[in-house]
Amino acid sequence: MRIVCENLSYTYNEGSPFAAKALDGVTLTIEEGEFFGVIGHTGSGKSTFVQHLNGLLRLPTSLKKYKPKKRKKSENEAPMSVLRVGEFDLTSKNTDFRALRKRVGMVFQYPEYQLFAETVEKDVAFGLENFAEKGQKPTEEEVKRAVSDALATVGLDYNEVASKSPFDLSGGQKRRVAIAGVIVTKPEVLILDEPAAGLDPLGKQELMELLHKIHGDWCKTVVIVSHDMDEIAENCTRAAVFSEGKIAMCASPKELFSHAEELLSLGLDIPLTAKLVLALKERGIEIDCDYTVEDFVQKVLARKGGRA
Amino acid sequence: MHALEFRNVDFAYSEEGKRDFCIKKLNFTVEEGEFVAVLGHNGSGKSTLARLSNGILASDGGEIRVFDSVLTDKNLFDIRKQVGVVFQNPDNQTVASIVEDDVAFGAENIALPREEIGRRIDFALKAVGMEEFRRATVARLSGGQKQRVAIAGVLALKPRIMILDESTAMLDPKGRREIANVALRLNKEEKITVLFITHFMEEALLADRAVVMNRGEIVMEGTPREIFSRHEELLTYNLTLPRIGRICKSLSEGGMSVNDTLDIDTLADEIARDIKGDSAL
Numbered sequence: 001m002r003i004v005c006e007n008l009s010y011t012y013n014e015g016s017p018f019a020a021k022a023l024d025g026v027t028l029t030i031e032e033g034e035f036f037g038v039i040g041h042t043g044s045g046k047s048t049f050v051q052h053l054n055g056l057l058r059l060p061t062s063l064k065k066y067k068p069k070k071r072k073k074s075e076n077e078a079p080m081s082v083l084r085v086g087e088f089d090l091t092s093k094n095t096d097f098r099a100l101r102k103r104v105g106m107v108f109q110y111p112e113y114q115l116f117a118e119t120v121e122k123d124v125a126f127g128l129e130n131f132a133e134k135g136q137k138p139t140e141e142e143v144k145r146a147v148s149d150a151l152a153t154v155g156l157d158y159n160e161v162a163s164k165s166p167f168d169l170s171g172g173q174k175r176r177v178a179i180a181g182v183i184v185t186k187p188e189v190l191i192l193d194e195p196a197a198g199l200d201p202l203g204k205q206e207l208m209e210l211l212h213k214i215h216g217d218w219c220k221t222v223v224i225v226s227h228d229m230d231e232i233a234e235n236c237t238r239a240a241v242f243s244e245g246k247i248a249m250c251a252s253p254k255e256l257f258s259h260a261e262e263l264l265s266l267g268l269d270i271p272l273t274a275k276l277v278l279a280l281k282e283r284g285i286e287i288d289c290d291y292t293v294e295d296f297v298q299k300v301l302a303r304k305g306g307r308a
Numbered sequence: 309m310h311a312l313e314f315r316n317v318d319f320a321y322s323e324e325g326k327r328d329f330c331i332k333k334l335n336f337t338v339e340e341g342e343f344v345a346v347l348g349h350n351g352s353g354k355s356t357l358a359r360l361s362n363g364i365l366a367s368d369g370g371e372i373r374v375f376d377s378v379l380t381d382k383n384l385f386d387i388r389k390q391v392g393v394v395f396q397n398p399d400n401q402t403v404a405s406i407v408e409d410d411v412a413f414g415a416e417n418i419a420l421p422r423e424e425i426g427r428r429i430d431f432a433l434k435a436v437g438m439e440e441f442r443r444a445t446v447a448r449l450s451g452g453q454k455q456r457v458a459i460a461g462v463l464a465l466k467p468r469i470m471i472l473d474e475s476t477a478m479l480d481p482k483g484r485r486e487i488a489n490v491a492l493r494l495n496k497e498e499k500i501t502v503l504f505i506t507h508f509m510e511e512a513l514l515a516d517r518a519v520v521m522n523r524g525e526i527v528m529e530g531t532p533r534e535i536f537s538r539h540e541e542l543l544t545y546n547l548t549l550p551r552i553g554r555i556c557k558s559l560s561e562g563g564m565s566v567n568d569t570l571d572i573d574t575l576a577d578e579i580a581r582d583i584k585g586d587s588a589l
Contacts, residue, residue, distance in 0.1 A: 042450055042480045110478075171350050198396070198477045200349040200507045201548040227480045230551060269481045272551045272572070279576035285583055293555060301562040303583045 001086025001103065001188050001221065003030040003053060007079045009245075010048055010057060022048040024245035030223065030238075035215055037232040037253075038225045040242030041267050046225050047109075049242065050191050052083060053223070054104035055090060055097040059083060062093055085189065102131045105187030109194045111178035115166040120156075121147055123166050124181045131185050150180040154210060172203045176210075183214060190214065191223045196231065208235055233257060233271040233291040241266065254290040309375065311469050311501040312338040312361060312391070317370035319356055319524075330356050331524040334370070338469070338503060343495045345512035345532065346505040348521035349546040354505045357521070358473040361503070362391035375468065389418060392462030396474045398454035402446045407438065407457055410446055415464040425464075432460035435498065436490050452483025459490060470494060471503040476511065488514055509536070509550035513570055520545055537568050 010023040022045045030036050038046045051057040059081055060066055083090040088100045108114065117123035124147045132138055138146070148158035154176040161169065166177050175195075183190065195211065196204040208231065215222045226232055232239050233253045240250040243266050249256055257263070257274040264270060270278075273296040277287050289299040319331040331353050338344050348354045359365040360372060363384045372379040374387050395401055404410040408429050415425045433439045436456040441449065446457060455475055462470060472491055476484040488511055494500045504515060512518050513532045520528035520535060522545040528535055535542070536553050549557065552570055559566050559579070566578040 041482060198474075198507075200546070201509065202349060202546045205548070267482065272555070275572050276555070276576060276579075279572055280579060283576060283580040285580055293551065293558070297555060297558040297562065300559060300579055300583075301564060304562070304564050 001088075002032050002084075003028075003086075003189070003221070003223075004082060004084045005029070005049075005052075006082035008049070008052065008059075008081050008083055010045075010052070012048075022245055023052075026242075026245070026247055028240055028247055028250060030221060032220050034221055034223075034237045035212075035235060036221070036223045037236035037239030038223060038242065039227070039229070039232060039239055039268065040248075041227075044242040045245040046242045047193055048245075050106070050193060050223060050225055052090070053085060053189070053191055054101045054106050055095075056106065058097075059091050061091045062095060064093060066093065098131070102185050103187050104189040104191065105182040105185065107179055107182050107190070107192040107195060109197060111182070112166075112171065112174035115174060115178055115181075118165060119163050120151070120166050120169075120177050121162040123177060124150055124184050127181055128184045146184050147180075150184040151177075153183060153214060154180045155206070156180070172199060172206075175199070175207070179210075183219070186218045188219060189221045189223070190219050191225075193225045194227065195224060196226070196228065204231070211235075227269070229257075229269045229271040229274075233273065234293070241268065252290075257291045309340050310337050310373065311340040311342070311375060312336075312503070313371075313373040314357075314360075315371040315373070317360065317372060318368045319360060319365060320368055329524060331360070331367075334524065334526065336519070336526055338501060340375075340468075340501055341495070341499055342517060343492070343502045343504065343515045345515035345518040346503060346521060347507075347509070347512055347518060347535075347547060352521040352545075353524040354521050355473050356524070358393055358471045358503070358505060361469070361471055362388050362393055364393070385418075389465050390467050391469045391471065392465060392467035393471045393473060394455070394458050394462055394475045396477050398451050398458060398478065401458040401461070402454060405446055407433070407444050407446055407449075408442045410457055411460045411464050414461055418465065428464040428466070429460075432463035435463055435494060436460045437486075450483065451479045452486040455479060455483065455487055456490060459487070459494075463494070467500065469501045469503065471505070473505045474507065476506060476508065484508070484511070509548065509553075513550070520547065522546075533568075533570065536570060 006027045008023055008026040012020045012022055026049060038050060040046045048057060081091060085100065085104060088095050115123055117126060125143050128138060128143060128146055151158050156176055166174060196207050199207060211222055236253055238252050239256055241248045248266055257270055260270045260274045260278055271291050273291045273293060280287055287299050289295040314334050314336040317331055317334045320329045346354050356365065360367055363379055374390055377383060379387050402410050403413050411429050411432050412425050415428050433442055436459050438456050438460060446454060476487045491502050491504055492514055495502045506512060515532055518532045518535050519526050527545060528541065536549055539549055539557060542549060550570060552575065556566055556568050556575060564582050566575060569575050
């Protein structure tokens with residue numbers, strides 16, 4: 001499903017003294033099949049943006065109480081917002097948001113804090129049972145199969161963990177169970193807000209491998225929000241940089257990090273490889289790489305012995 | 309003087325009669341004024357170590373000494389004044405809605421005189437660089453700021469040892485730098501002994517000494533540089549090198565003459581020397 005967003009704006013607590021504009025005219029297209037990164041410092045609007053993608057935050061025009069204004073269009077009125085995810089038009093009241101959410105999965109930050117059921121099986125099955133259409137409740141067999149598939153995908157053994165309490169698992173396992181609870185409906189688009197935060201280095205690596213595995217399979221599009229620029233450089237096809245509710249840049253990691261100075265001026269970090277490229281540039285050596293560790297090493301080694 | 313000393317400490321989380329050893333015969337000392345980083349994968353016993361240090365958890369055997377007094381039920385509260393722990397989640401560690409009330413909470417609980425509490429709030433907020441936020445609402449602060457308030461709350465008790473248990477894990481890069489800098493400054497200027505538990509290998513580089521834990525035991529010990537030069541061993545404990553270490557390693561494997569360094573400028577110098585030096589021949 002292609003995600004198209006034009007002129008999207010959002011203000012928290014609109015009309016109150018605490019009103020805060022979180023998104024300000026965001027225009028962005030995410031193609032089907034991308035592994036897309038969303039970056040920006042805290043408060044830049046990235047979480048607000050991704051929460052729009054499965055209708056957790058709604059455009060005012062899609063709400064029941066919305067009534068189109070009859071007054072004449074004024075000159076400086078904001079342009080119409082567009083937000084489409086596949087065939088779903090998120091600006092319309094008539095959209096089936098339930099169907100949308102079934103196909104666009106959202107994994108929040110620290111998803112393990114949302115575990116609640118007595119057993120891993122019940123926790124993972126919760127979404128599946130609730131997304132089922134009326135009168136088409138999945139049978140016990142079907143639930144079991146789906147749960148066991150989802151657990152296998154995240155690298156857990158059904159027989160070992162299904163009857164355990166999710167609270168007895170280790171931190172990394174809890175996170176996997178929480179992710180299994182989202183992917184159990186096999187969403188085509190998977191959005192993850194800082195999926196690797198708080199894990200140990202190996203856990204991070206395993207999690208990214210897991211996402212690539214899902215991405216190659218039934219999940220067509222992955223969107224990750226991350227603070228870790230190295231993670232973006234190593235994994236994403238493209239990334240958008242949010243700053244003060246606007247999109248400051250949107251490009252492939254290679255192009256993005258070639259504007260390292262600009263990113264630094266936005267108060268963002270850059271990957272270590274980009275820092276090294278900058279430091280080498282100061283010493284009169286230009287390295288043209290895609291900012292993954294392997295490519296950087298390869299390009300530097302190619303220059304060994306002055307074969308420039 | 310030893311600030312903190314573990315002698316043959318055992319600890320097990322018991323569940324339904326099963327005892328699962330988490331810390332086994334642990335011997336560990338921290339000298340006064342040291343800045344020690346504690347590394348280890350999830351479940352290696354780092355947090356248990358932190359919690360044993362000020363009696364949040366009681367050990368099952370062995371002896372824990374804080375500035376040469378043995379931790380017992382009787383002196384628990386005195387020891388807690390000396391050993392402050394800051395946890396991972398900033399939202400779980402605030403008790404009041406206004407910054408100064410929150411910082412005062414611990415100091416009020418040990419029944420300090422009012423004027424003294426005021427002085428300690430001044431001191432603690434200044435130490436973490438949050439003086440301007442004295443009357444701010446905690447809920448409206450950023451993660452890094454909340455975490456600094458949590459540190460201030462511990463500082464108000466004037467501890468001699470401060471343990472940061474993955475206190476940077478939930479923060480963004482800017483928040484992480486704030487906390488690391490505060491910890492360094494407290495160590496250098498206030499002479500507080502710091503135990504810094506972290507998953508970020510880069511943060512461990514700030515420490516005078518680093519220890520690596522695995523299955524409740526200390527398996528490696530040395531300066532961060534020494535520890536990171538033993539890559540193979542680190543990998544066996546499910547830890548990785550900091551990224552820069554991995555780059556150094558790959559470059560030298562590829563035949564480039566770079567030394568193991570953990571500093572970007574040094575590495576850039578060495579790469580430049582290799583590339584230019586060779587071309588000059």
